[in-house]
Amino acid sequence: MGMKEAAKTSIISKRWRYVSTKATHLDFNPSIIFPYFNLKHSDRCFSSRAIKKKYINWVNQVVNLHSSPCIDKFTACFGFERRKMDARHIDKWVRFAISKQVKNIELSCVRLRNSFYTLRFDDIIDSSSSGIRFLQSLCLKSINVSGDILEYVLEQCRFLERLHIEVSPTLVKLKVVGLCLKLKHLTISDCFSLKQLEIEAVNLVYLQFDTFEKDHWSNVVFKNTPNLVDASFAASRVSYFTPIFLQNSHLAQISRLSLRMQLDVLSAGSLPTFCNLKQLTIMVDYWFEDELIACINQFLKACPNLCQFKVEFIDLVEVSSFEEAYQLNKSDSFSDDDEEIGDYNMELDRKVHPNLREFQVSGFCGRFIDVELILFILRISCNLETIICECHHGHSVAEEVTQVIRSRADKLVKLIPPKISLVII
Structure with a gap:
């Protein structure tokens, strides 16, 4: 039973009040308890202390009383200010999810006063168990995370198939490398500090990489992606990412390609022949x-x-x-x-x-x-x-x-x- 259904049953009868404490899909979508919540204007909604407090209390109640040994999914969208109390709550949620051998984690930070929540090593390393190794999908939006942490996750999570990082100012260098990686979907979007990206993933099927800095494209390296068939790129100019196509023969094999860019006329020979596109x-x-x-x-x-x-x-x-x-x-x-x-x-x-x-x-x-x-x-x-x-x-x-x-x-x-x-x- 999902969180939305659990919330409905708790209203119908007191006997079902704690049904969410046994749910394996913990999707803490704010719209469940705030019917008029608008994700497009989530910063305005979470700027209200009362709304943010109610949301935190809701998540904490389920986390504190949850009795199932494992969960399949943990999703949270939270308003964050640069306050220790806010960080402590989120740290607790992350440790809880990992201790429950979670398979899918999606954390989305609504930045208040341009504040970012920072994911730390202490949050993902659980001394009481190896719960993180069951992770299959990790999605972080507007969250500070370092390349060291992500590389640790890739090393420990042999079942990880999806990695989505969106708007992470502290991500500077990342190696997605490993012959045993099961990673199939990789998204690195709007990480403006990223200066070096190396990808060697034989099972990778989908790749999205968005950066509008020319220098960042010159430090992107693809070594071994024989199964890559679907790609999406965004850059300020077409000429920024065209050298990537010429330097990496595996990109010529893709069958579906999406490009977001400002247009400029390319010189002759700037593009390879995409025979499979x-x-x-x-x-x-x-x-x-x-x-x-x-x-x-x-x-x-x-x-x-x-x-x-x-x-x-x-x-x-x-x-x-x-x-x-x-x-x-x-x-x-x-x-x-x-x-x-x-x-x-x-x-x-x-x-x-x-x-x-x-x-x-x-x-x-x-x-x-x-x-x-x-x-x-x-x-x-x-x-x-x-x-x-x-x-x-x-x-x-x-x-x-x-x-x-x-x-x-x-x-x-x-x-x-x-x-x-x-x-x-």
Whole structure:
């Protein structure tokens, strides 16, 4: 029984009040006891001393009375200030989970006054048992953790298959190395102090690495990742991580790749040939459009067997209002008699992509560049079957603007051959 179901039964009858003390899935999601809790604004919620105290008391009550010898999962999302009392509670929860031979741990820190909880060696080394060796998944978000601790976990946890580290300022150096590692999923995201990363994991299937510092990419080393098929990278510029592709032959074998970046035109030979790549997603800042098609052309030439391709425009929320963005781009929207569409001032690859079957553009607004992109894909794809036009932008916009965008998307029917299915979302 999960924590949510346990909370419901405790309300129905006093006999079930302590049912959560026997649960093996301890998911302390704040929304269970705070119905109106919003994870997007969790810092505002936990800034209330009363809410934070109630959450701590709830977790402590279950931890103190828990009677099962083992637990499968321990998840906590907590507000943290730079106070010894806050750290003591979290230290206690970590030691409790390890003593129960936990298989999955997920800790998410909501930083109050920019404070980070620090995971220490004393928290993970349990002198009374070797509970940590049963760990299969470790996820730490906005928590200070050192490379030494993570390397200790990798050494001791022979069953560990998933490691997710997100926003950890104290992570400077990390070696994910070991012939006996069962690690399949590795995520290192927004660790801005990380200066050296070495990966040698024969069972690794998925890798996500995000860093926006150029120097950090020069110290990333892949030695032995023969089973890596799915990768996601984010960088400030395309040119930051392209040398990684050339220096590490194992990356050329991946079948699914996601890239978030600002665009720049690459020099010849900057990309290897991704012979096995079937799915490619490129996420790009909405306002960086000058090099869009030229850069995409370079990537597509490097992916001869690509089947699914997606371009996602991001960071629209940085505009003061979507209405402002719409007004700004009224002038470059297309019309039925637009003769300039398709006139490129750059040298593009005219060879067809016989394997490309599906193209999706997310964040479509009906700007000139949006339509140019779709027409470019039509020009190079001889067997394209589906175009997905996603008009949803991830945040609220005025109904009038939504209708204008959808009407622009509807006009695509006149530009797309009948044999190609157009899906408007």
